[in-house]
Amino acid sequence: MKLELPPERALPRAEWMAERILAETSSASSRKSGATIYWIGGLVAAAVTITVAVIGWAVLIPTGQSQVGAPPATSVEPSGGPASTVASHTASPLKSTPAAASPTIRSSGGPKTASRTASATAAPPRTPTPTQSIRTPNETTKTGKASTPPASSERPVTTTVPIGVRVKAPYLDLTASGTMRQGDVYAVLVETCVRSLLPGSSEGLVLSRSSWTLSTSKGTVSAEAPITDPISLPTAYPEEGIYLVGECARGWIPFSVGADTSVTAITYRDSLGADVTWNPNT
Amino acid sequence: MSVGTAGGGESDAELWHRLRSADEDAFRELFMRHSTPVYNFCFRRTASWSVAEDATQATFTTLWRRAVRGEVEALKLDSARPALLRMARNECSNANRSRDRHLTLVDRVRTEQRPPADNTASWVEAESTMAVIRQALAALPANQRDVVELVAWSGLSLADAAAALKISVGTVKSRLSRARARLARTELAALLEESR
Numbered sequence: 001m002k003l004e005l006p007p008e009r010a011l012p013r014a015e016w017m018a019e020r021i022l023a024e025t026s027s028a029s030s031r032k033s034g035a036t037i038y039w040i041g042g043l044v045a046a047a048v049t050i051t052v053a054v055i056g057w058a059v060l061i062p063t064g065q066s067q068v069g070a071p072p073a074t075s076v077e078p079s080g081g082p083a084s085t086v087a088s089h090t091a092s093p094l095k096s097t098p099a100a101a102s103p104t105i106r107s108s109g110g111p112k113t114a115s116r117t118a119s120a121t122a123a124p125p126r127t128p129t130p131t132q133s134i135r136t137p138n139e140t141t142k143t144g145k146a147s148t149p150p151a152s153s154e155r156p157v158t159t160t161v162p163i164g165v166r167v168k169a170p171y172l173d174l175t176a177s178g179t180m181r182q183g184d185v186y187a188v189l190v191e192t193c194v195r196s197l198l199p200g201s202s203e204g205l206v207l208s209r210s211s212w213t214l215s216t217s218k219g220t221v222s223a224e225a226p227i228t229d230p231i232s233l234p235t236a237y238p239e240e241g242i243y244l245v246g247e248c249a250r251g252w253i254p255f256s257v258g259a260d261t262s263v264t265a266i267t268y269r270d271s272l273g274a275d276v277t278w279n280p281n282t
Numbered sequence: 283m284s285v286g287t288a289g290g291g292e293s294d295a296e297l298w299h300r301l302r303s304a305d306e307d308a309f310r311e312l313f314m315r316h317s318t319p320v321y322n323f324c325f326r327r328t329a330s331w332s333v334a335e336d337a338t339q340a341t342f343t344t345l346w347r348r349a350v351r352g353e354v355e356a357l358k359l360d361s362a363r364p365a366l367l368r369m370a371r372n373e374c375s376n377a378n379r380s381r382d383r384h385l386t387l388v389d390r391v392r393t394e395q396r397p398p399a400d401n402t403a404s405w406v407e408a409e410s411t412m413a414v415i416r417q418a419l420a421a422l423p424a425n426q427r428d429v430v431e432l433v434a435w436s437g438l439s440l441a442d443a444a445a446a447l448k449i450s451v452g453t454v455k456s457r458l459s460r461a462r463a464r465l466a467r468t469e470l471a472a473l474l475e476e477s478r
Contacts, residue, residue, distance in 0.1 A: 003418070003470060004472075004473070005326070005411075006409075006412055008318070008322045009318075010321075011318045012335065014313065017313070017339055018317075018342070021309075022346065025346050025350060
């Protein structure tokens with residue numbers, strides 16, 4: 001009996017595997033550095049907040065003013081300012097946008113943040129916590145910036161860019177870096193990285209695949225549309241998950257499009273102000 | 283061997299040099315150039331396409347992680363293949379050890395990743411044949427098997443195989459000679475003579 005070595009085969013989907021290795025490794029290092037930044041940032045923020053609290057408390061004592069029990073005329077508007085601002089950043093996106101009906105993006109700590117801020121304004125304790133000290137009526141009255149949004153709130157971003165461009169959106173860095181077509185399926189390689197959290201939140205952001213859509217010659221296609229002829233993807237973008245600062249969701253999202261349908265845009269849209277479109281034909 | 287400059291682009295040495303600075307393009311090019319030989323080398327060591335695919339990915343993942351950490355050693359030869367096959371050898375051994383424990387997972391991955399149009403029967407037949415060859419090859423000591431796999435089956439030169447195994451060329455030559463002598467009257471004899 002004479003044996004023969006089986007014929008050699010080409011490695012299946014070699015390009016995908018290479019991209020997968022690069023993606024997973026960069027994601028891991030991003031998580032690591034992100035975690036470091038998160039902790040350092042947290043320590044710095046805590047130090048600054050404590051300093052502000054101590055200074056604010058020291059100012060109160062010599063003047064003899066009890067800003068905790070300040071007159072309603074001066075305390076209502078300022079105290080309502082920050083509280084409503086925070087609440088609008090956490091709760092309203094879920095209510096005000098159509099996309100929010102499906103789990104697009106939200107603060108997992110949203111309701112807690114809103115209630116925490118409201119109770120602090122209504123009845124500030126004698127020994128303010130660092131967060132509460134920033135939001136006391138005393139300070140807002142002094143600065144006159146009661147309605148100023150918290151420093152970490154971000155402006156909405158609406159833009160159109162070529163494929164491959166990284167976009168800084170509110171709280172997130174977004175990239176659509178590649179496309180692939182196989183039969184009726186059009187897949188997009190995307191990355192969503194959490195750059196910061198909603199004010200007062202510490203529990204991360206929920207990132208969802210449903211924030212991504214395609215514009216085609218036959219209309220808009222959702223990532224949630226069923227795919228009749230599935231294809232293998234090396235790294236699928238997660239359906240949904242909670243991500244902290246520095247963490248990224250990355251991978252391919254398959255869309256069901258007709259074979260004769262042209263794709264004109266890849267869009268990320270969430271309820272926190274991101275409306276970003278990549279042109280896949282540039 | 284001409285793998286050092288396969289594709290007509292940069293040489294392996296140039297790409298490897300860039301890889302040491304974590305250059306993604308260099309990694310991609312090296313991957314496209316050598317992943318299939320690594321894959322087939324792993325298949326011949328494991329007799330499983332899916333385990334070979336996992337081991338190939340593990341090999342290049344290890345390489346890229348080292349590159350990111352700045353831990354890739356300088357290339358001493360013109361070709362990167364000996365260094366990659368040496369890494370693959372370790373990954374294949376790991377994959378073989380864990381294969382039984384992860385059999386269920388491997389089967390699932392294989393089912394998911396196999397291209398739908400592929401001929402499943404030929405995959406299974408190749409694995410069966412390779413398993414028989416592995417069984418026959420088990421008559422050799424491990425160090426002689428290594429030489430057979432690198433020189434006779436993967437086409438490395440004696441010098442490249444020596445570099446991959448970190449032994450002298452003379453040792454490679456003597457091990458290959460002993461392996462051939464030992465298997466001369468078996469069904470594997472032809473497989474040791476061919477240059478692949």
